[in-house]
Amino acid sequence: MILPLIKGLATTLRYCFSKPITLQYPEEKRTPYPRFRGHPELVINEDGTRRCVACTLCMVVCPSNAIRGIVPAEGPQHEKYPVQFTIDLTRCIFCGFCQEACPKAAIKLNNLYELAQYNKEVLILDIERATQKKPEMRAPDWL
Amino acid sequence: MINLTIDGRAIQAEPGKTILEVARENGIFIPYLCYHPALKPIGSCRICVVEVKPGPPRPLPACATYVAEGQEVVTASPRLTAIRQELMKLVLINHALECPICDKGGECELQELTHALGVPEVDLTAIPATSPPDYESLLVERHTDRCVTCGRCVRLCRDHVGAMAINFMQRGYFTELGSGLLPLDCEFCGSCIDICPVGALINKQFKYRARAWEVTKTEMVCPFCGGGCTYELHLKDGEIMRVYNGETALLCGRGRFGWPVLSSPERLRTPLVRVNGELKEATWEEALTAAAGGLKAVLEEAGPGALYGVGSPRATNEANYLFQKFFRAGLGTNNLDNPARLHYVKALSALGQVFGWPEVKEADGPHPKPPAYTSPFTVKEDTKGSGFTFVLGFLEELPRADAALILGADLTPELPPLGWGVNAARQKDDFKLVVANPRGTKFDRWATVSLRYKPGAERLVVAGLMKALLTAKPDLAPAVPAQGFEEFKESLKKFSLKEYASRAGVEVADLEAAAAILAQAQAPAILFGTELLSQDKGDMNALALADLFLLVGKPGTPGSALYPVADKANTRGVCELGVLPDRLPGLLPLDSPAAPAFWGDKKVAQQPGPTLLEVLDLLEQDAPEAPRALWALGGDLLRWLPNRSRTEKLLGKVKFMVVQDAFRTDTAKLADVVLPVAIHAEQEGSFISSTGRLGVLKAALTADGVLPDWQIICRLASALGVPMSYRNPAQIFAEFARQIPLYAGLAPKKAVGKTGIPAELKGTFVPFDLDISLPGRRPFTLIIGKVLQHSGSYTTHEPCGTLVVTPEGAVSLNPEDAAQLELKAGDKARVISSHGEVEAKVALDPLLPAGVAFLPEHFAQPAAQMLTLNSNLVRVSIQKA
Ligand code: SF4
């Protein structure tokens, strides 16, 4: 009768002295696994230019129409690049299809997961806000 | 019929077809790359190989092997797959593979083939052979590294466009596409773009603007000339992305690249009303009230005869029909005409004299509720047709002619599809071509006989031809019953053959050779253009050709026909819908027994109105019957009527003028009310092409501030007390089609007279005038005509795509003449006639004979009609400016 109680208390006691498995969120943040799918963003090269060539394949493949309004333009070297690009995070289901479809490794899902907002507008990213701040690619799951 | 099996399936096929064609018809897939339905096969890529029994042990190309009785064809086997995959690897070995940015991506035949054939990867390597893309042209971009050397563009350009601008260069692995080290001969038609299976030739207007799968497609008729081509308009977000023709690939530059004029800043978007002598912007209500008020005042003061109407070859059949209905049923007058009076109407009247006006009897119908743009009449067994409509040619049949006479037309600029038709006919080995023109033209290079006559001598050439025909074969008899032959032969006796030749400026031997070709031909076609019709005696020229056709033509044989050029989108339609002072819709005479049925109880006035040219004379004489008010449905009278200063002066006498147009034309500037109209895909409606094809316009674009002509006519007519209301143009079509048995069986893409109506033809030889003198003593004969990149004046507004090729009108001179005048290409010259003068840039054209100059008619400046009197030929002197 007393034995199970002691067993339980022993377990409790053991955890009192082991490393906690919970985090003190939001003071503490979790580092996601490398293959975690956060929100999509446009990848930039070392020189700061976007890799995207406005082929619209990500827009075609996106199952929830989160990518839209890709407006292509022609650069001085006849290169093709987007001047407008909208990623609507209120629609994105973080499936990663866009990343998979992109022939230029120009869009990837980052590891950001704090997307709750009072204001929906904030979640609709224009081309500037959809672009990475510094070049970064996650090698293991790339291509 | 031939019986064969394909993959075990028993199939019946027409003899003379290839295995690939038969397989495609029966929905059996055979991959192909160098084949295209619009081209002759060359069998070079070998992707289409199939096993054929009985036959050699090796596989045969399906695109170049004809079907035969008892053949057993296998289209898929491990061996064939292995061959096809290996060939695909060779094609892909050096391919750029830039599908993400390639405009062809998504509609690329190479992509599709790679998928269909399951090419896993290219395990071959080769030294890279890439030339940089050619970005030079503003219309066509060339990416050699994407080319699969299928040769489609080469064949299309050489055999159908007739330009020979693309050729293979280098050989073997290094083969690439270039100009072939010849001077660039490109017509900038862009047809090679649409035939290219890959993205090696790119439409600059489309480049990077949309992906192939993003566009919505609307099939419609091209509104830029009387060719009546059908194309797809590709739109994204309501904006035009490109014009595309996947079927035959053939379009001319203005059709393919001309659409940006729609958004020209020069377009009228709001109505204009003259207030205190100046045109001011107004709302539609104000403008229509002002127009109705002005017209009403004139009508009340001077009666219904005081208003004159000018229809428009730019406007649809429906608008033109309503327009003439307003005059005939509303005002009870025949006071209307259209600008084709200056050329095409002359051909009609000559044809009417020789072959009679068209009539169809015993058509079945009208049936209730026909589909949209379809005649309610059908052809039954005892339906009979007669009249000239049945000697006019159809585009589809032109390639079947075995001889052609092109007279007085630089064919491709006048009507590109006729040029393509002659090129297609030329692919037959026994085809003979006679080209007669004062200037050298493109078709001279394929001509069996070229006749270079003096400007204006067409009638003498034709008379000489007939004289030579009758001398060689005195018992020559027309193929159809004809009257007046003996008297006509007498009239030819005025001169001897030698005199005809010397007066026309050609060799007797050439005339005889040309006559021999026409006499031997089993299906001769006669093509002529506005260049000969616009002369003051253009009707006589047309008469001469109609007589010639009566003599040598084989009506009823496909291809053997008369092909007069109706230059604008609806030149033929505006005439056939009765915007003529003496003809009702369907070209019926005013006293036709069918006429009373037209407008219910309102009788058709029996008195023909004055023609457009007679109206000017009446205005000049201040005659009491001269019109006081003018309603012009477009047609920039100042630009198109000869002797511009006179026209300007006389139009000034008109008290009140309403003009409907898309641009602020010079005529619109004289108007009291200008009403901006919808054009191109901003409106719905139908056109009748030069060769009779019914084309339908679709309203795919939003009309920004403008209205379609038919709505304007309805509103204005209603305001003038002639109530008119229609739901849509299809309803108007249904109304007039019920009155016109001539259109029995007509439906979109079908041609008038080509609906299976059996024709009973007869003819009357009508002698024609042989005097070709041109007044004046100035040294040069100036011909005013058309250039390839423009049609009418629409294409001269920025940002029309063809303006990059021909940005302005230049006066062309023979280089020797120019040297004598100390003029170089690009210099400014003054061209002076006895009626006016213009200043124009000089262009050198070795194809012009000495003493002949050429000026295009399209441009506002230099205004060609400043120089003319009553013809497109005028004597001028030319000086350095
Ligand atoms: S798939 Fe890649 S290259 Fe294409 S539009 Fe999307 S991000 Fe740009």
Ligand code: SF4
């Ligand atoms: S031509 Fe076809 S295969 Fe080649 S890059 Fe373009 S889309 Fe890709």
Ligand code: SF4
């Ligand atoms: S644009 Fe027309 S003329 Fe020029 S190369 Fe192409 S097909 Fe030939």
Ligand code: SF4
């Ligand atoms: S340019 Fe296009 S059509 Fe011409 S050969 Fe190359 S792939 Fe064929």
Ligand code: SF4
């Ligand atoms: S030939 Fe005439 S109808 Fe055909 S594309 Fe050119 S302008 Fe249009």
Ligand code: FES
């Ligand atoms: S398609 Fe038959 S050989 Fe190319």
